[in-house]
Amino acid sequence: MKEKIYLIPGLMTDERLWKRLIPLLEDEYELIHVPIPHSEDFDEIIDILFDYIKEEKVNILGFSLGGYIASYFAVTYPNRVNKLFMLAATPGASNEAEIERRKEKFAVIEKNGFNGLTYEKAQSLVEKKNQNDEDLIKTIQDMFMDLGKETFISQLTSTFNRLDLFHDLVNLDLPIYFYYSTEDRLLNNESIKKLLSTEHNIKIVSREGTSHNISLEEPKELSKQIKKWMNI
Structure with a gap:
């Protein structure tokens, strides 16, 4: 077992x-x-x-x-x-600066809608040596997009209460x-x-x-x- x-x-x-x-x-x-x-x-x-x-x-x-x-x-x-x-x-x-930055993300979504992560943004989240790993970058993009706006707002809001x-x-x-x-x-x-x-x-x-x-x-x-x- x-x-x-x-x-x-x-x-x-x-x-x-x-x-x-x-x-x-x-x-x-x-x-x-x-x-x-x-x-x-x-x-x-x-x-x-x-x-x-x-x-x-x-x-x-x-x-x-x-x-x-x-x-x-x-x-x-x-x-x-x-x-x-x-x-x-x-x-x-979470410190105040982090909370303010996260609240700004909500404002951007309200204004522009939920658009997920661009390829460039997802690429910037990985180490330089991995930035040509297309499966890695696409996986990060796909998870973000598939989980969607409601999950993003719920999870990010929870971090205000840490x-x-x-x-x-x-x-x-x-x-x-x-x-x-x-x-x-x-x-x-x-x-x-x-x-x-x-x-x-x-x-x-x-x-x-x-x-x-x-x-x-x-x-x-x-x-x-x-x-x-x-x-x-």
Whole structure:
């Protein structure tokens, strides 16, 4: 019987986020994609997940917004979590500047409609060495467009309500892995500095580069880290 890992995607991503990672892990683990529940309230989101996950204790990996949700779930229901993996995700609250930028995106949608991501915009989100990977860029575009306007507004609005989970997280008595790219401009740098400068039991592993969508850009590297986490 394979051990299960529940996978929570990030903002405007779905099961396609894992398509390059799953083939590297499926012989050893059962990988279960869990869509982000359609709600702007993190308490409601994790309660939906609480009912969705049938096992008594689970290994949970969350990417970006999904990493925050996984962390929120772990600090709220620690008795339901065996191990936690935060992928390109920080436990901090959104700052005012981030919230203002996101509100501006709503204004643009109201004015111009929801048009998804241009090829150039999607290309700018990946590392330079991967910018000729057409399947990668198209996957990012397709996920964004297929999830659509309502999901975008719901997920982005939820980020306005982020609480700082740092202290609750560092006091959890379970194996926690934090894996990120050192130059990822989508991450909260203050939150990372706090993690790096405080004593705790979280295993922090970084990789050189700008990649946020690590599971699509560096699946081999990520699969090795997941195996290490599962063997803690």
